[in-house]
Amino acid sequence: MAGTGIGARVMRKEDFRFITGKGNYTDDINRPGQAHAYFLRSPHAHAKIRKIDTAKAAAMPGVVAIFTGADIEADKVGGLICGWMIHSKDGTPMKAGAHPALAVGKVRYVGDHVAVVIAETLAEARDAAEAILVDYEPLKPVVDLASATKKGSPVIHDAAPDNQVYDWHLGDEAAVKAAFKKAKHVTKIDLVNNRLIPNAMEPRAAIGDYNSGEEAFTLYTTSQNPHVARLVLSAFIGIAPEHKLRVIAPDVGGGFGSKIFIYAEETICVWAAKKVGRPVKWVADRTEEFLAIAHGRDHLTHAEMAIDENGRILGLHVKTRANLGAYLSTFASSVPTYLYVPLLSGQYNIPAIYGEVEAVYTNTAPVDAYRGAGRPEATFVIERLMEVAARELGMDPAAFRKKNFIKSFPHQTPVIMCYDTGDYNASLAKAMEIHDVKGFARRKRESAKAGKLRGLGYSAYIEACGIAPSAAVGSLGAGVGLWESAEVRVNPVGTVEVLTGSHSHGQGHETTFAQLVAGRLGIPIENVAIVHGDTDKVQMGMGTYGSRSGAVGMSAIVKALDKVEAKAKKVASFVLEAAEADIDFKDGKFSVKGTDKSIDFASVALQAYVAHKFTGEQLEPGLKEGAFYDPTNFTFPSGVHIAEVEIDPDTGVTTIAKWTAVDDFGVIINPMIVEGQVHGGIAQGIGQALLEGAVYDANGQLLTASYMDYAMPRADDLPSFRVDHTTTPCLSNPLGIKGCGEAGAIAAPAAVMNAITDALGHENIAMPATPQAVWQAAQAGLARAAE
Amino acid sequence: MYAFDFHRPATLRQANNLVGKVEDAKILAGGQTLLPTMKQRLASPAAVIDLSGVPELVGIEQKGRNLVIGAMTSHAEVASSALVRAALPGLAALAAGIGDPHVRHKGTIGGSIANNDPAADYPAGLLALGATIVTNRRKIPAGDFFTGMFSTALDEGEIITKVIVPTGAKFAYAKFRNPASRYAMVGVAVGKKGSSVVVAVTGAGSDGVFRWADAEAALGKRFNAKSLDGIKNPAAKELNSDIHASAEYRSHLIGVMARRAVTAATAK
Structure with a gap:
């Protein structure tokens, strides 16, 4: 499509400032008189704090102040919260232990916040932190997820004496039992969804600033949702009422979920700014990010699928143990529950599903949402099961999927979700054709000649995005509504500012949102500015995560644009001296039906503000409209990814030989940006499957605390992706958008592991499938074949 | 930090004076290990003597049958040198595979071998090539230079000035990278000159680079990857084990990489 409207490959408006070093990240901001914060972190996974002696440190050069948990308590600073209430099977609420911003009495993971030193320079703060004497009484840590709730385990929080946060379930247990009774075949698998550590290019950072004249705080922070941060810091932590606390999330260099949460560090910076009477700045170093950013995934799962004699799925029973780490992070409780089990139906017609999830505390970093959040875990379960079941049944994996696809819509699954639309056959067929699945047998023979093992794996994923209808999530325990806001401000010269509660930290909203507005109003895209990330500019918003900003954020803009257009038509009707009903608006021109009388958008804007053509009784001057949009349903992006791998059995190295993705994202605003999202998502998914994995030793020390040991995917680990689409427009929002931000990360791990297990000829390998793991699995496979 | x-001396003479005079000093020869270590506060020298201002330590020359490489010559310069690529393409390839472009442009051959990281590439390469390390005081054969993990024959105040590498050998280096750090998890350098064969292994040994005598004997009879069939891989108990690779896996990879190095060295 030509031009700059919906569907056009418009170059990203924000990139010029990013690639020329003109971005404005939190660390680029310096406030007059600012001091620097350094956090003293726990070296122990689990220990009592007997005493903290800060006297020597406080006397060191440049030290402004040192605070510990005692100061937090004395000031009655509220603890960090978990904003989603989950109830266990027996109806009891989840057991949330206290989560003070600085440890009180006890530390619970390596990296836990023990004290903060505020000094003239970062080096001085760090020097002083080394001089703080902490008398620890080390306790036995709980590290292993499988045995965390075993009788006699050390207790991490008194509130949860058996280290269990909740034991939750969803679905119809009796119906599932009945389905398994009828089954001709049952496929069973045990899966590990490995713990990941988010690595946004920009580490977290915060500056707290206090204006004593106005008794008002400003917090600059790396947040995906500054308004939610303000709400939590005001209503729960008690820093200041909302009208006295401004939160600014300027340019943010990636989040992937990890910057949704309200952390100890920004809480301390904004609180301490008033205590010391100076702005307080903190920027995480990479080690701190590894240790203390909220990690992702970390599930142990046993799953069983009941299948009838015709290869149709009858039921699904999934039992998962989820690691939530040492404290409940902001949305931790929702990820392995409502963002997980409701997705277990995948693209399939499964009459009965029962999911049980036991969430536990361990002495490890908190675990929360990470790109996909629950949905990659669900897809991994269902798509590994589908592949293994097909192999056990001797069916072609594509044919087995096809047989069980949902074919009519709307489709109500047994686990909450009602899919509005989709065409799963279409994406499978297109992916198979593009991938040349027919040629696979030949390619496998060629690989074999070279001594290599080749395998092909599918992943037919679904996700619930456009998060989410507020009343629905409220009924499931969410502490907030998940609508979005927009305000369209038309200036007298016809340029437009759009204020949005969405937050762009890599997604390209400044481009895609402007494409929508420019196309709708018929004005040049250069005349549209997108404003976000500042609670003083945007009144309220819910932020960006869960692939929601297109489906929800842009829908709010559409609603505001509807109002702008309606008002502008009124203005035009006065200027053109015609009835309002006779005014048409098209391509940036207001015209009177059946005449050649017209006026362009900019002139109407000017008329709205000079207000010469109507009286105050007839019409309010000005052209500015706001809207809140609350979605009526989730959106359901889906698609099929096909991974083809080649394994060198001598070394265990897995090479991704070929990758095809056919996604149905509904209506696409900017195909270039969508492809970028898909590429990045697949890279993260391949990272999880082949490379990434957090490893704690038995003492709770993080062994993968730097890039020396934590393997992030690099460009040369990845193939060229073939990315294509099918389209069924979403029915529940005005633009037909489904969302694309997480799809790749959701689809990819299962595709990779299905391909590797196909190549190996057995299922006995877990993520990450490192060269060592694959080599061992390949040896085991060869040994078995030789028997 | x-x-x-x-300190940044401008001549080797000034550098010599400084190392004799300054207490608790570390020599900065590219800094690709030293600086990150200092930033993490794991090293805290009182002084740093930066050799990057000493022009006589940089450059590559052919002298008779030897290549002479200045200690402050970067990996990128070795990798792209027409002299090295003509005389010892395997050495140019080794240098081209060190770290990433940033490391290759800042890191130097002298810095690498003085540090003797057990997963560094040059120690294996220089052992297999029978190189000689020249310092401000003496000449040290590579075989005597690398004395263990992060330890060398260098004395206090001794500065590497150049490395003399004999040419005319069949040589190749095959590296299996750690998936995270991309250091050698196992690297095998094979050099054959006349009837003498050296097989040097880096990344795997619990005490740094070592020679694999059984493989050398087998390859000395017939320089072909097949000669390694039936040779037992180095014993796992002498090898490193970590979250990325068990000692058994490393032992296996030594065999694989040795074969690949021999095949590469005999190619063309």
Whole structure:
């Protein structure tokens, strides 16, 4: 499509400032008189704090102040919260232990916040932190997820004496039992969804600033949702009422979920700014990010699928143990529950599903949402099961999927979700054709000649995005509504500012949102500015995560644009001296039906503000409209990814030989940006499957605390992706958008592991499938074949 | 990083004076290990003597049958040198595979071998090539230079000035990278000159680079990857084990990489 409207490959408006070093990240901001914060972190996974002696440190050069948990308590600073209430099977609420911003009495993971030193320079703060004497009484840590709730385990929080946060379930247990009774075949698998550590290019950072004249705080922070941060810091932590606390999330260099949460560090910076009477700045170093950013995934799962004699799925029973780490992070409780089990139906017609999830505390970093959040875990379960079941049944994996696809819509699954639309056959067929699945047998023979093992794996994923209808999530325990806001401000010269509660930290909203507005109003895209990330500019918003900003954020803009257009038509009707009903608006021109009388958008804007053509009784001057949009349903992006791998059995190295993705994202605003999202998502998914994995030793020390040991995917680990689409427009929002931000990360791990297990000829390998793991699995496979 | 004194001599003579005079000093020869270690406060020298201002330590020359490589010559310069690529393409390839472009442009051959990281590439390469390390005081054969993990024959105040590498050998280096750090998890350098064969292994040994005598004997009879069939891989108990690779896996990879190095060395 030509031009700059919906569907056009418009170059990203924000990139010029990013690639020329003109971005404005939190660390680029310096406030007059600012001091620097350094956090003293726990070296122990689990220990009592007997005493903290800060006297020597406080006397060191440049030290402004040192605070510990005692100061937090004395000031009655509220603890960090978990904003989603989950109830266990027996109806009891989840057991949330206290989560003070600085440890009180006890530390619970390596990296836990023990004290903060505020000094003239970062080096001085760090020097002083080394001089703080902490008398620890080390306790036995709980590290292993499988045995965390075993009788006699050390207790991490008194509130949860058996280290269990909740034991939750969803679905119809009796119906599932009945389905398994009828089954001709049952496929069973045990899966590990490995713990990941988010690595946004920009580490977290915060500056707290206090204006004593106005008794008002400003917090600059790396947040995906500054308004939610303000709400939590005001209503729960008690820093200041909302009208006295401004939160600014300027340019943010990636989040992937990890910057949704309200952390100890920004809480301390904004609180301490008033205590010391100076702005307080903190920027995480990479080690701190590894240790203390909220990690992702970390599930142990046993799953069983009941299948009838015709290869149709009858039921699904999934039992998962989820690691939530040492404290409940902001949305931790929702990820392995409502963002997980409701997705277990995948693209399939499964009459009965029962999911049980036991969430536990361990002495490890908190675990929360990470790109996909629950949905990659669900897809991994269902798509590994589908592949293994097909192999056990001797069916072609594509044919087995096809047989069980949902074919009519709307489709109500047994686990909450009602899919509005989709065409799963279409994406499978297109992916198979593009991938040349027919040629696979030949390619496998060629690989074999070279001594290599080749395998092909599918992943037919679904996700619930456009998060989410507020009343629905409220009924499931969410502490907030998940609508979005927009305000369209038309200036007298016809340029437009759009204020949005969405937050762009890599997604390209400044481009895609402007494409929508420019196309709708018929004005040049250069005349549209997108404003976000500042609670003083945007009144309220819910932020960006869960692939929601297109489906929800842009829908709010559409609603505001509807109002702008309606008002502008009124203005035009006065200027053109015609009835309002006779005014048409098209391509940036207001015209009177059946005449050649017209006026362009900019002139109407000017008329709205000079207000010469109507009286105050007839019409309010000005052209500015706001809207809140609350979605009526989730959106359901889906698609099929096909991974083809080649394994060198001598070394265990897995090479991704070929990758095809056919996604149905509904209506696409900017195909270039969508492809970028898909590429990045697949890279993260391949990272999880082949490379990434957090490893704690038995003492709770993080062994993968730097890039020396934590393997992030690099460009040369990845193939060229073939990315294509099918389209069924979403029915529940005005633009037909489904969302694309997480799809790749959701689809990819299962595709990779299905391909590797196909190549190996057995299922006995877990993520990450490192060269060592694959080599061992390949040896085991060869040994078995030789028997 | 803690505070430290910084010196940047302009001549080797000044550098010699400084190392004799300055207490608790570390030599900065590219800094690709030293600086990250200092930033993490794991090293805290009182002074740093930066050799990057000493022009006589940089450059590559052919002298008779030897290549002479200045100690402060970067990996990128070795990798792209027409002299090295003509005389010892395997050495140019080794240098081209060190770290990433940033490391290759800042890191130097002298810095690498003085540090003797057990997963570094040059120690294996120089052992297999029978190189000689020249310092401000003496000449040390590579075989005597690498004395163990992060330890060398260098004395206090001794500065590597150049490395003399004999040419005319069949040589190749095959590296299996750690998936995270991309250091050698196992690297095998094979050099054959006349009837003498050296097989040097890096990344795997619990005490740094070592020679694999059984493989050398087998390859000395017939320089072909097949000669390694039936040779037992180095014993796992002498090898490193970590979250990325068990000692058994490393032992296996030594065999695989040795074969690949021999095949590469005999190609063309």
